[in-house]
Every structure is written in structure tokens, then in C-alpha cells.
């Protein structure tokens with residue numbers, strides 16, 4: 001029997017607001033433990049939360065960008081559970097009245113477009129963090145509450161995803177949208193983006209859903225894909241052997257590449273949700289929503305279409321350039337300087353991205369500005385430097401942050417395009433290499449390449465190769 005998986009994803013996004021969701025504490029990552037706390041986020045008695053308007057603004061943006069309906073009124077609930085990193089004993093979250101609902105986003109797989117429905121977008125606060133001692137003689141666990149009260153959005157998809165690849169694509173597309181909105185740094189290593197998955201399998205064509213498992217603890221998109229692949233195999237093997245899948249929460253073990261049971265349904269929490277009595281209803285003005293809609297950025301799909309049209313770029317180029325907003329911005333900024341757009345795209349998708357990958361940085365932290373790159377490309381185009389020398393100049397720019405013109409003049413890298421200077425070098429090379437010269441004259445084309453190579457060597461790579469070719473040919477015929 002053939003089985004197909006049914007997958008739904010829950011994504012938590014940490015918002016990059018300056019302050020927390022219900023108090024004025026800073027949300028900066030990496031501060032000393034417990035230095036960014038106050039009575040509100042410590043859950044001390046008698047304090048009252050006050051909702052951060054910026055969080056609602058981010059939630060409206062995200063709801064609109066994922067084609068959700070923004071409700072006129074939503075409320076917060078208390079989700080009760082006990083855990084050492086949750087000082088209040090409950091998390092303020094949204095339950096049956098979230099801010100956004102019934103949306104969708106598109107994914108593209110093997111050239112086919114598919115809509116994945118979004119159930120809801122809601123606001124909530126993050127919990128603190130437990131720090132387990134790495135010293136084997138110290139068995140204590142410490143609590144850092146800097147993260148307690150940092151704003152999160154939870155984005156829940158319908159179970160419309162039918163393969164691990166689709167899940168991966170969905171996450172990439174959603175992350176792109178969130179990055180374009182500039183509401184989160186989407187940094188998975190720092191936990192700004194987290195994903196849980198629900199997965200069940202059923203015989204192909206069957207409408208009734210199978211029993212699902214909830215997967216947690218995956219810290220990369222590839223990790224999600226791998227965990228789902230493993231889980232499909234595990235559930236299939238159970239069913240084939242006539243066993244049952246049980247409803248449970250499973251953790252992805254990155255070291256062993258497998259999921260492991262964490263708790264079964266019997267042990268599942270009863271969160272005893274009830275409306276948060278310390279916060280008023282959130283009434284969202286229509287005009288606010290409309291204004292937000294008008295301020296939304298151009299999203300990846302629209303931008304790809306425009307870049308293709310406006311700059312005449314290929315599908316591949318626009319796909320790579322729009323992977324993140326800043327790279328596309330970099331390209332457009334560079335194109336204000338230099339009008340050979342195809343060449344600019346080649347340099348960015350090739351040389352620039354290679355440096356970023358090598359240095360493990362993103363384009364925001366790249367020390368060659370679009371203006372500087374544009375200038376370098378201009379020097380190639382007007383013949384000041386050869387394409388080959390330009391690669392070296394570029395590496396120098398990456399190391400020193402200097403302008404191309406400065407490097408070229410200081411190192412004397414200006415391309416040799418003076419026929420008078422070149423003619424003596426060419427004559428010398430012809431004289432020193434009678435055999436290749438004869439070979440070329442008797443029809444061996446590749447002998448010319450050898451002679452050009454010798455001239456380039458004599459000029460330390462600075463001779464203008466087109467000019468050398470032309471002059472050499474006219475000398476030899």
C-alpha cells in the first residue's frame with residue numbers, strides 16, 4: 001500500500017522590536033543573564049502588563065503579507081503551565097481569537113506552484129531560558145529571564161503540506177516574506193525562528209487523517225526536512241507491521257538523526273486557557289490596517305518579475321538575487337552606478353556571494369559597498385583593468401575596504417592598452433618562440449593561445465587581451 005504524509009507547521013518568529021511585548025525592557029540578544037528584566041517580565045505580584053503597539057503593527061503586517069484576514073477585535077489568553085523559565089506560571093498568548101486568520105502563501109516546487117493555507121497568526125510572549133552547567137561537577141541549572149516577555153508571532157499552517165520538500169520550501173518562502181517585512185532578523189542560530197511540525201500518514205486517496213505526531217527541537221530548515229523524512233519512514237514501518245501510530249510529542253535528535261518520544265497524549269498539558277484579565281481587548285482600526293497594507297514592501301515574487309523586466313535578467317539571476325531582500329537591494333543600488341546589469345548580476349551571484357559564504361556573513365556586513373563594486377565594474381568595462389586583474393582587485397577590496405581606483409593606481413594594475421608599448425613585447429615573444437609561431441602559421445590555432453599566454457606573463461597579466469590577440473594575429477599573417 002502507498003502512503004502519503006500530511007504535514008502542518010507551526011513557526012515561531014521572534015520580533016525585532018526594541019522593547020518586550022508587555023514592558024519596556026530591552027530585547028537585545030546576548031546581554032549578561034537577567035540584566036534585561038523588570039517586575040513585569042519577572043512576574044512579580046501586583047504588576048500590570050501593557051501591550052507594545054509595535055508588536056501589533058508587526059502582527060498586522062505579517063497577517064496581511066500571508067493573506068490573512070485581520071480581525072477587528074482580538075484578545076489575549078493565559079496559557080497555564082509550570083516550568084522554571086516561566087516566572088508567572090502562565091504565558092500570555094492568544095487562543096480562540098487570534099489577530100489574523102484564514103490566509104495562504106504560495107510555494108514553488110519543480111516548477112509547480114502550490115497554495116499552503118495559513119490557519120492563524122497570533123501574538124504571544126516568549127519564556128526565559130534554562131542554562132545547564134557544562135561542568136560535570138556542577139549539576140545546577142540556571143535561569144536567564146532576559147528572553148521572558150520578548151515578543152513572538154506564531155504562524156500556523158493548515159495540514160496542506162504533503163512532503164518534506166514542500167515543508168522545506170514553505171519555510172524558505174515564509175522566511176523570505178518575514179525578512180522582506182523587516183520585522184525579525186530570522187536568525188535560527190539565535191532562536192529568532194523556530195519550527196514545530198505535526199505529521200501523520202494515510203493511504204493515498206484516503207480522506208480520513210491518520211494519528212499525528214508532533215515534532216520539536218529542529219533547529220534548521222534542513223533539520224525539519226530530515227526529521228519529517230525520518231518520521232514518515234517510522235510511521236510507515238509501524239503501519240506495515242500492523243502496529244498503531246500513537247499520538248505523542250517527539251524530539252528530533254540531531255546527533256543520531258532520529259526522532260525520540262518525549263511525551264504521549266496522556267501526559268499532554270491541559271493549559272486551562274482563560275482570557276487574560278489584566279489586558280483590555282485589542283480593537284484594530286480599519287484605517288490602521290489599510291495604512292499598513294499600503295506600506296507593505298514589494299514581496300519576492302513581485303520583485304523577481306520586476307527585476308526580470310526592468311533589468312533583463314534571467315530566471316536564475318532573479319531567483320538568487322531575491323533570496324534575501326538585502327541582496328536584491330545591493331544589486332539595484334549597484335545598478336545605479338553601472339548599467340551593464342547582466343555583468344553586475346554575474347558578479348553578485350558569483351564573486352560577492354562566494355565571499356559572503358566563505359566569511360559566513362550576510363550582505364549587510366559586507367565591506368564592499370554597491371557603489372564601490374559599481375566602480376570596479378566600470379573599470380573593467382572601460383578597459384582600465386582586465387577581467388582577470390579585476391578579480392584580484394576585488395579580493396583586495398574585500399580585505400582592505402579600499403576603492404578599486406585607489407588599489408589599481410597604487411599597485412600599478414592599469415591595463416596595458418598602449419600599442420607602442422605592446423609591440424616591443426610582442427616582437428620579443430615572437431622571436432623567442434619560433435616553433436609555436438611556425439605551428440600557428442601552419443594552421444594550429446592553439447599555438448596562438450600559448451603566445452598570448454607568454455605576452456600576458458611578460459606584462460604580469462596587465463596587457464589588454466583583446467588588443468594582444470588582434471596585434472599578434474596581424475603580425476603573424
Ligand SMILES: [Zn+2]
Nearest residue numbers: 023025038041
Ligand atoms: Zn521587563
